[in-house]
Amino acid sequence: MRPGVSLKPGTPIEEVEDPLEMVLVMTVEPVFGGQKFMLEMMDKVHSFLPFNISMLVDGGLGPSTIDVAASAGVHCIVAGSLVFGASDPAQVISLILRKSMADACPDD
Structure with missing residues (x-):
């Protein structure tokens, strides 16, 4: 476990005095699955x-986001929702990992 903080879309970054070791930025409003990714959260x-901490995001994620x-x-x-709403969750995970790894390591 590592200490961190999570920010909802409406929470200003000024509310965080110490981000500890990681920050989870919610890219949708929490609790309601299947929402559209909020691009403006990338500013947070x-x-x-x-x-220089771990950055995480949650919400509306798919191959392009x-x-x-x-x-x-x-x-x-x-x-x-991307995984658990899929008819074949394992296939979705495999596709995301393959795409992400190919994009991260184009020469491999």
């Missing part, structure tokens, strides 16, 4: 990059 991710999050400096994603 950028705000915490100087702290994972790339956006990774480009913004996110280290880890949470993919709930």
Whole structure:
């Protein structure tokens, strides 16, 4: 376990005095699965990059939004509805990992 903080879309970054070791930025409003990824939340991710901590995002993630999050400096994603709403969750996980790894390591 590591200490961290989670921010809902409406929570200003100024509310966080000490981000500890990691920050989870919610890219949708919590509790309601299947929402659209809020691109503007990447500004919050950028705000915490100087702290050199683990950045996570949760909400509305899929093949295209994972790339956006990774480009913004996110280290880890949470993919709930994408995986658990799929008819074949294992296939979705495999496709996401394959795409993300191919994008991260294009020469391998």
